[in-house]
Amino acid sequence: MKYSLLCSTIMAFLFALATRSIAGVGIPDISVIGQLRTFLNDDPADINRNRGQISFDESELVFDAALNPYARGTFVFAVADGGIEVEEGYLTLNRGLPNGLLVKAGKYRVGFGKLNPAHPHAYPFIERFRVLAAYLPGDEAYNEIGGQLSYRLPLPGDLSSTLSADVLQGNSFHTDTLDMSRDASRPALLGRWSNFFGIGGESSMEVGLSATQGVNNVDFKSKTSVLGVDAKVKLRFSPLKVLVLQGEFLALDHEHATRDSATGNVTKDHLRPVGGYVFADYTTQKRYNVGAKYERFQRAESGKPWDQSVGVFAGLALMEETTLFRVNWDRFMPDGGDAYNTYTLQVVFSMGPHKAHQF
Amino acid sequence: MKKFTLLACLVLLAVHSALAKITVGASLPDLASIASYIGGDRVDAFSIARSTSDPHSVEVLPSYMVRVSRADIYLKVGLSLDQWADQIIDGARNSKLRVVDCARGITILEKPTGEVDASMGDVHPEGNPHYWLDPRNGAIIAETITEALAVVDPAGESTFKANLAKFQSETTSKVETWKAGASSIPNKTIVTYHSSWAYLCHAFDFAVASKIEPIPGIPPTASHLAELVKVIREGHITSVIQEPYFSDDGANYLARETGIKVLKLAPSCSDTRSESYFDHFDRILDSLRSVKQP
Numbered sequence: 001m002k003y004s005l006l007c008s009t010i011m012a013f014l015f016a017l018a019t020r021s022i023a024g025v026g027i028p029d030i031s032v033i034g035q036l037r038t039f040l041n042d043d044p045a046d047i048n049r050n051r052g053q054i055s056f057d058e059s060e061l062v063f064d065a066a067l068n069p070y071a072r073g074t075f076v077f078a079v080a081d082g083g084i085e086v087e088e089g090y091l092t093l094n095r096g097l098p099n100g101l102l103v104k105a106g107k108y109r110v111g112f113g114k115l116n117p118a119h120p121h122a123y124p125f126i127e128r129f130r131v132l133a134a135y136l137p138g139d140e141a142y143n144e145i146g147g148q149l150s151y152r153l154p155l156p157g158d159l160s161s162t163l164s165a166d167v168l169q170g171n172s173f174h175t176d177t178l179d180m181s182r183d184a185s186r187p188a189l190l191g192r193w194s195n196f197f198g199i200g201g202e203s204s205m206e207v208g209l210s211a212t213q214g215v216n217n218v219d220f221k222s223k224t225s226v227l228g229v230d231a232k233v234k235l236r237f238s239p240l241k242v243l244v245l246q247g248e249f250l251a252l253d254h255e256h257a258t259r260d261s262a263t264g265n266v267t268k269d270h271l272r273p274v275g276g277y278v279f280a281d282y283t284t285q286k287r288y289n290v291g292a293k294y295e296r297f298q299r300a301e302s303g304k305p306w307d308q309s310v311g312v313f314a315g316l317a318l319m320e321e322t323t324l325f326r327v328n329w330d331r332f333m334p335d336g337g338d339a340y341n342t343y344t345l346q347v348v349f350s351m352g353p354h355k356a357h358q359f
Numbered sequence: 360m361k362k363f364t365l366l367a368c369l370v371l372l373a374v375h376s377a378l379a380k381i382t383v384g385a386s387l388p389d390l391a392s393i394a395s396y397i398g399g400d401r402v403d404a405f406s407i408a409r410s411t412s413d414p415h416s417v418e419v420l421p422s423y424m425v426r427v428s429r430a431d432i433y434l435k436v437g438l439s440l441d442q443w444a445d446q447i448i449d450g451a452r453n454s455k456l457r458v459v460d461c462a463r464g465i466t467i468l469e470k471p472t473g474e475v476d477a478s479m480g481d482v483h484p485e486g487n488p489h490y491w492l493d494p495r496n497g498a499i500i501a502e503t504i505t506e507a508l509a510v511v512d513p514a515g516e517s518t519f520k521a522n523l524a525k526f527q528s529e530t531t532s533k534v535e536t537w538k539a540g541a542s543s544i545p546n547k548t549i550v551t552y553h554s555s556w557a558y559l560c561h562a563f564d565f566a567v568a569s570k571i572e573p574i575p576g577i578p579p580t581a582s583h584l585a586e587l588v589k590v591i592r593e594g595h596i597t598s599v600i601q602e603p604y605f606s607d608d609g610a611n612y613l614a615r616e617t618g619i620k621v622l623k624l625a626p627s628c629s630d631t632r633s634e635s636y637f638d639h640f641d642r643i644l645d646s647l648r649s650v651k652q653p
Contacts, residue, residue, distance in 0.1 A: 072449065092449075100428060100452045152428070152452065160421035196421040202409070204420060239411055239604040285606050286416075287578075319576045322477060351477070 028065030028073075031352030033121055035059065043332075043340040060087070060119065062352070070096040076119075087143065100154070105147040111164060111192050112210045113230045113248045116142050121348045124244070124281040124289055125313040126328040131275040131297040135226055135252045137172035137188075137214065144168040144188065159197045166190040173214030173224050176256065186221075188214030202236040220257030220266055227251045240285050247278035254300055273298030281313075290314045305335035324348040381512050383504075384427045385434035386441040387414060389491040389639070390461055391631035394434060394504050397522045399633075401515045402508065405430075407447060410625040413604035415481065417443045424450035431455065431511050434504065437462035438488035459507045464499045465490045468557050481576030489626055493558035494537070494640055498530045533637055537644050538563060545652050550591060550599040550619070552610065555626040559643065568594050571601075571609040579609040591617045598650045600624050620650045 035057040043049050058080035067073045076088040090106025097103065111117045116136060120128055128140075136142040146168035153161040170188035194208040210228040215221060230248040237243070254271045275297020283289040293311045298304035311330035317323070326346045333339040383404040385391035391404040398404065405426060408417045414436065427433060428451040435444050437460040448458060462485075470486035471479075490496045505523045509516040541547070541563040549560070552571040560567055569590050573583045590596070591613060600622050601610040610621045624646060628639035 094449050094452055095454045097452070097454075102452055152425070155425075158422035158425050160425045162421070194421075198422060204422070206421075239413060240606065285578075286413075319477075319481065 026065065028063045029352065031060075031062040031064075031350055033060040033062070033348065033350040035121060036347045036349075037126070037344060038346075039342060039344040041340055041342040043342070044338050046340075049340075060121075067091060070094070100152040102150045102152075103147065104150070107143065107145045108148075110142045110144055110146075110166060110168065110190055110212070111148070112136060112142055112190060112212055112226070113228045113250075114206070114208065114232055114246060115248070121324075121350075124283075124291055124315060125279065125293055125311065126326055126344050126346050127330060127342075129277040129293075129295050130307065130309060130332070131250060131277055131295050132248075134297060134300060135250045135273075135275065137175070137212075137224065139172075142172065142212075144170070144172055146188075159195070161195045162193070164190075164192045164194075168214070170214040173216050174218060175224075176217035176222065186215035186218055188212060199233070204234050206230075206232045216254065217257050220259070220268070222255040222257035222268055223253075224255065225253040227253075242283045244281045244283075244291075245278070246281075247276060249276035250274065250297075252300060271300050271302070271304070273300050273304045287317045288315070299335070307332070307334045309333065322350055381432065381508060381515075382430045383432045383434065383508075384430040385631075386417075386436050386444050387491065387627050388631050389497075389628050389636055390434040390436070390500065390504075392628055392633060392636040393497060393501050393526070394432075394508070395631055396526050396633035396636070397501055397504050397519050398508055398515075399518060399522055401512060401518060404631045406631050407444065408441075408627065410627040410629045411603045412627075413602075414440055414627065417441070419443050419446045419450070421450070423447045424452075427451035427456065428453045432457045432459060432507050434459050434461050434507075436488055436491070438467065438485045438490075439483045440488035457507060457511060459503060461500045461503055462488070462490065463503050465496050468561060469554065480572075480574035487554055487557045489555045490558050491636075492556060492626060493562040494530050494534050494637070495562060496558065497636060498527045501526045529637065533640070534562070537640055540644055540648060541565070544648055544650075546595060546597055548594050548596055549647070550587065550596055550613070552599070552601050552605050555602055556600055563644070565647075568596055571599070571613070572605070578606060584609055584612055587613060588616045591619050597652055598622055598647060602626060622646045622650070 037057055038052060038054045040052045041049055058078045061077040061079055063075040065073055071091050071093045073091045074088065075086065078085050078087040086107060088108045090104055090108045093103040109117045115123065115129070115132060146166050148164055148166040150162055150164035153163065155161055166189065168188040168190060170186050173188050190210070190212040192208060192210045194206065196204065196206045199205050208230045213223055213225040216224040228248055228250045232244065232246040235243045251274045252272065255268055256271060257266055257268045259266050275295065277293065277295035279291055279293035281289055281291035291313050293313065296306060296308040298306055309330055309332040311328060313326065313328045315324060315326040326348070328344040330342045331339060380401055380403045381398060383391065383394040383398065383402055385394060385404060385406050387408050388406040388410055391406040394402055394404040407423050408414050424447055427447050430453065433448055433456055435441055435458060448456065467486035467490065471482060471484060475482050475484045491500065501523050505519045508519045547564060548566045548568050550569055550571065551567055554570065554575060556567065559565070569587055571579050571587065573579060597620055599610050599613055599619050601607050603623055603625055607621065613619050614621050624643055628635040
């Protein structure tokens, strides 16, 4: 019922926009992205192992438009069986501010590293890396309510160097907080420094440094910090042949607080696991891509056991990003557990104005 | 001493302001080349896309945003061709940037009359956007650029107008020469990969028998290539124009089957020099004339 009501509201909103456009107000760019996935795994812990499964993953409904000469607005709704939620909704003030400053405010996928800000359907492979899920706050992504101020350093030539700072609500950090019923929000902070430069011809390189910190237990003020270093190299051999090499290294510092029930004393200890991923993705003829990926990371638990996974992936785009077929093999090798394979076939389809490909 | 220093600073500032050039960014080298011609010494022009880039899908790089952040004017092709430029312009964070749509005043070809949807492929709803490939449109683009330059640099208006008159007169005389050269080609029916060449064909009376891509944005199927072989043989067609950023497998197949000459030509001129725009037509028409006729 709630789902139907939300759908009706969105339809009414679209109708209202279309009606207003006649009076001279532009309709925003509207896109819908669907994701169908079939998969099979041999995970001994999965009751459905060795049985093919099919799922229609959450769809995305995207609205994007200039709000005025100074700002853009973007909304991304995630539509799934459970209902509709605002995955992102933010405005970007990109003109009119002095010295190349930019302000972003709202709810958004936080710019930690290279992969977190992007939606998974824009990755060349299907699944998000486990190390990102293990170290970054949030369930499906590090996605928070907050504001960002970014500044592009005035450097000579075409070198792009940007510093950004975010102040976030911080709720996705509160994993150790037992009682969230009261006002328990504690802000989180994020800083990023990203640098982009050409390396000859049409090839380029990007190097970034990210750091974030938030409170995991509001009662004891214990903190979680993540530091990340990322690098991406794009080698363009011809207009039709491109190789991307990308990797991120992350270091987690989770401060765990416990209260001794007898003495009432609070003790804090730190878990400091590290890990990262690398992948290579080769695209040819603009429509075919093939690649390999690897990740290795320590679990955030005592003893810090090493988990790792390896995989290969391939894709075919029918016409740009409108229809995309992807296959993925992934082998996960948990330390002390049974390794298992997952085979996935995914179809991503989108309608609406297709965007330029963001680096 | 203080007064002298202050005076010297003011003089230096005035000299710097007088010598400072207008920076013009453009989506394509063709627009930048025309801007270089009109602006002369008063303008520094650069292009985001290279001549070998696919103008439909240029990758948005932070370095492009940095370059546009320093520009006074940005020249867009428009007609949904360079939608990627919007992201560069937004990312440039440049409040003083004047964005100019160079499609203004152009008579657009292949404008769809009915409803347009993606089942028709990558069709541009506003019509074919490759209008710079008719040199007469170059003169219209030059007018648009002249107006924009005069707004940003009023002191240079007379120079820009004089250069515009020179550009228009050179266009008129060159078009006559190019037309005469093109008329010497016995069979003016050609095959192209994409609709990039509609304006060139319109300007110099070439006919396009068929295209290698059956639908814009979709590569050829075997049956479509077999049909093309028939068309080429029946029409005694000697040339196929192939853009460097599309796969040349289809064109090479046609060459093997029919002996047709594959002309690898970029729809954009090679660089942003003022003479580049005209040189490009010389090169294209020379290539078409150089094909041996049966």
